[in-house]
Amino acid sequence: MSSETPEAGKGPVRKRTAGDGVARQPGMTDVARLAGVSAQTVSRTLAGHPNVQPKTRAKVLAAVEQLGYRKNNAARMLSSGRSRTIGVVTLQTNFYSRTNLTFGIETAAREAGYAVSTATTASLDTAAIEQAMSRLAEQGVEGVVLSVPLVHVSPRIEQLTRSVPTVTVDGSRTPATEVVAVDQTLAARLATRHLIELGHESVWHVAGPKEWLDAASRCAGWRDTLQAAGLDVPPVLEGDWTPASGYRNGLILGKIPDVTAVFVASDEMAFGVIRALHELGRRVPEDISVVGVDDIALAEYCSPSLTTVAQPFTEMGALAVAHLLRHIEDPDAAHEPACVEPALIVRASTAPVGGRARPRP
Template sequence: MSSTEARDAAAKPPGMTDVARVAGVSAQTVSRALSGHPNVQEKTRARVLAAVEQLGYRKNKAAGILSSGHSRTIGIVLLQTNSYSRIAVTAGLEQAARDAGYAVSAATSPSLEPVAIEDAMSRLAEQNVEGIILALPLIQVTRGIEELTKAIPTITIDGSRTSSTEVVAVDQSQAAKLATQHLLDLGHETVWHVSGPTEWLDAVSRSEGWRSTLEAAGITPPPELKGDWSPASGYQNGLILGRIPDVTAVFVSSDEMAFGVIRAFHELGKRIPEDVSVVGVDDIALAEYCSPSLTTVAQPFPEMSRLAVAHLLRYIADPGTTLAPASVEPRLIVRASTAAAPH
C-alpha cells in the first residue's frame, strides 16, 4: 500500500463491518446490538460498544439508534450514472416510499465493483435505514455485503441476489421476446441485436430472450453487437449495422442506445422504418419524441417501484418472512420506428 493509499484508508470513516471485525461478531449482530435487540447478550453488546468507542464509529449516531428505534427511512443503492432509466427507477422508488410514509436516502456507487457497493451499503447502514433497495446488479457478493443484507432487510430489483435478499424485477426476457416477435411478425427475416453490458443481468436476460425467440422461429441468430447503455455506443454499433445490406430490423437493449443507432442510420442514408425497423427498451420520456418516434418495450417503473417498496416493508416488519421473487410484465409500445419488412 502506498503512503497516499494509507492516508486515504486512515481518513475513511469506519463502517459497520469495521466494528463487526474489531468486536469479533457479524454486521447483523452489530446492528442488533446498537438497536437494543433483546436477543443480544450483554457481554456481546459490551464488545460492540467498545469497538464503536475504539473506532469512533458514529458514536452520536449509535446513541441515537439506541434511543430512537425506527428511522422511517429506506436506503437505495444506485450506480453513478446519468441514464434516464436509472433516474426513472429512483423517482419511482422515492414516490412509492413517500406514499408509504417513508423517507428515502440514496447512496451512489462509482462502479459495480463489490467493494464500492459494500461501501455504499455501509453508508446507508450508518444512517440507520430500516431497509435497502439495490438498484444495480451484484456481480459478486463480498462477505461484508452478505453480512449487511443479513443485518438490514434488502430487496434487489435486477434479478441478482445474496442469500438474504428478496427479489423484485421486470421480466427482461419477456421484454426481448415482445420486441423480437413484433419485428418477425412484420415480416423481417431476422432481427439483429445491440445488447447492453454483460455485467448487467437485465442485458443478459434480454439477449437470451432475443436469441430464444429467433431460435423458436427456426432462425439462426446473427452476431450480437455489444453496447454499454450509452447513446454513443449505440451510434458506433449503428455505423456497423448500417453498412450490412441485409439488416432490416434491429432490437436495441435500451432506448438511449437506440437513439444512437437511429442517428447512425440517418447519417448513412438509411430510412427508418422504410429501410430498417428499430425497437428499444424502457419507454423513457424522450422515446415518443425521437425522429421517428421509437417503438419500445415499456418497463413498468412505477409498478415495479411500488412492489419493491411493499416487499421491503413486509420484510422489515417480519425479517423471517419468505417472499417469492416477484416479476413485473413489460408492455410493447408500437410507434413509427417499425414497419413491414422492405421488399
C-alpha cells in the same frame, strides 16, 4: 414558575459550537418547560399517543409552534432503535431507468411514512457497492433497496444483506434477499417477436454491457425467441448504454446488407443507431426497423417515433418498497420474487420487411 433563571450556570461544561450568541435549537425539554408539562408528555403528544388530554395536547402544540421546535431524528433513533428510513443503493448515473425507479421508491416510502436515504456508487465493482451499503448501515437504515445490476455477489455483501432486510431490483438474488424485477426476458421477447411478425427473417441485437444483468437477460430473451422461431441468431453487438455507442454500432449495422431489423437494448442507444443508419442512407423503418427499450419521454417525439418496450419503473419502485416493508415488519416472511411486466409500444420505427411504413401516427 419563573423561579429558576435559565442562565443559572448549570453545568461547568458547555458543548455547543464555539460561536456564541446563536441560540441553540430548542429541545423537548424546552418545549416541556414552556408548556408546563414533562418531556415525556411532549413526546407522547408528538407521537400521537391517545392518552393525552386535549387541553394538554393543545398547550404542547402551542409551545412547539412558539419555539419552532423540530424533532431530532438522531436522538429519536438512538433511543427508540428505529430510524423509519430505508436506504437505496444505486448507480451514480442519470440513466432513465435509475432515475424513475428512485422516483417510485421515494414516493412509496414517503407514503408509508419512511424516509429514503440514497447511497450512490460510481462503479459497479464490489468494493464500491460494499462501501455504499456500509454507509447506509451506519445511518441505521431499516432496510435496503439494492438497485444495482449486480452480477457477482461478494460474501461480504451477502453478509450485509443478512443483517439488514434487502430487496434487489434488477439484480441477482442472494439467499437472504427478496427480488423484484421487470421481466427483461419478456421485454426482449416482445420486441423480437414484433419484428419477426412483421416478416423480418433475422433480428440483430445491440446489447448493453454484459456485466449488467438486465442487458444479459434481454440478450437471452432475444436469442431464445429467434431460436424458437427457427431463425438464425446473428452475432451480438455490444454498447455501453450511451447514444454514442449506439451510433458506433449503427455504423456497423448499416454496412451489412442483410440487416432489416434491429432490437436495441435501450432507447438512448437506439437513437444513436438510427442516426447512424440515417447517415448511411438506410431509411428507418423502410429499410431497417428498430426497436428500443425504456420508453423515454423523447421516444415519441423523434423522427421516426420509436417503437419500444416500456418498463413500469415507478410501479416497480413501489413494489420494491412494499416488499421491503413487509419484510421489515415480519423478518420471517417468505421471500417470494415479484415480477412486473413490460409492454410493447408500437410507433413508427418498425415496419413490415421491405414494405412501406405505416402512416405516421
